[in-house]
Amino acid sequence: MVVDAAAAMLRLDPPSSQTSPPGVRATRAAVVPIRSLRPRHRAAVLSHLLELTPADRYLRFGYAAQDTQIKGYVGGLDFDRDQIYGIFNRRLRLIAVAHLAYGAEPQPQRRAEFGVSVLPTYRGKGLGAKLFARAQLHAQNDRISQLFIHALSENSAMLAIARNAGATVQRFGSESDAYLELPSPTFGSQVSEAVDVQIADTDYRLKVQAHQFWGLLDGIRALRQRMRGGRGKSAP
Numbered sequence: 317m318v319v320d321a322a323a324a325m326l327r328l329d330p331p332s333s334q335t336s337p338p339g340v341r342a343t344r345a346a347v348v349p350i351r352s353l354r355p356r357h358r359a360a361v362l363s364h365l366l367e368l369t370p371a372d373r374y375l376r377f378g379y380a381a382q383d384t385q386i387k388g389y390v391g392g393l394d395f396d397r398d399q400i401y402g403i404f405n406r407r408l409r410l411i412a413v414a415h416l417a418y419g420a421e422p423q424p425q426r427r428a429e430f431g432v433s434v435l436p437t438y439r440g441k442g443l444g445a446k447l448f449a450r451a452q453l454h455a456q457n458d459r460i461s462q463l464f465i466h467a468l469s470e471n472s473a474m475l476a477i478a479r480n481a482g483a484t485v486q487r488f489g490s491e492s493d494a495y496l497e498l499p500s501p502t503f504g505s506q507v508s509e510a511v512d513v514q515i516a517d518t519d520y521r522l523k524v525q526a527h528q529f530w531g532l533l534d535g536i537r538a539l540r541q542r543m544r545g546g547r548g549k550s551a552p
């Protein structure tokens with residue numbers, strides 16, 4: 317069934333309301349469909365970012381971003397020039413978002429900057445690293461020669477993702493820059509990306525169908541309850 321198929325592809329509902337305790341690694345999903353977002357997802361991106369705590373906003377943007385600043389950032393996202401990636405859970409909630417930002421000006425060496433956020437209850441499952449790998453693959457195929465990440469030096473998780481991918485990290489006091497040189501595209505890298513896109517599209521379609529199915533079921537249940545209530549009222 318549609319619902320089971322969607323669930324099987326991605327088991328990303330948190331086992332509890334909290335992240336794993338320190339030192340305990342949460343189960344990592346084997347396949348994580350990562351969808352390239354379009355302008356119609358702007359509202360979902362905004363909701364995702366507004367859910368971040370002040371501390372997370374500080375880590376994500378490098379300053380204490382207020383709601384109006386986040387709204388401005390999301391309103392200015394250029395979905396044609398840049399790549400915005402998202403991971404949806406079974407209820408179509410956007411649980412992680414990454415932004416691969418291309419420089420506005422043409423540069424001799426093409427660079428792109430990576431930024432990411434994962435909702436707290438979904439952290440430690442490898443989603444941040446998978447989003448980085450997805451952005452890295454796209455950037456390689458798009459002939460970007462260097463990926464760049466600006467992070468606070470205290471941001472161990474982000475810097476671990478960059479280091480694990482082979483980036484060079486330079487620390488400037490409380491801030492750090494990470495650089496990852498990318499190879500030229502290959503047939504293999506292009507096929508990998510095409511497969512990723514197919515998986516993400518299929519997963520999303522299954523989740524939308526499941527969502528509609530459960531919505532329909534809820535509607536029928538509500539109607540039945542109303543009818544029962546109506547019968548009860550008309551009884552003497």
Ligand SMILES: CC(C)(COP(=O)(O)OP(=O)(O)OC[C@H]1O[C@@H](n2cnc3c(N)ncnc32)[C@H](O)[C@@H]1OP(=O)(O)O)[C@@H](O)C(=O)NCCC(=O)NCCS
Pocket residue numbers: 372373375376377430431432433434435438439440441442443444445446466467471472473474476477480
């Ligand atoms: C940074 C962030 C995206 C990481 O997401 P995540 O899904 O939890 O990351 P992953 O599960 O892929 O973990 C990546 C690596 O970081 C390590 N890590 C995760 N949390 C960590 C922590 N609190 N301290 C140290 N290392 C940590 C993991 O162990 C893993 O390294 P490993 O594979 O060598 O074990 C997430 O913490 C977040 O959204 N933070 C707020 C916003 C932010 O800081 N954005 C980055 C700035 S652009």
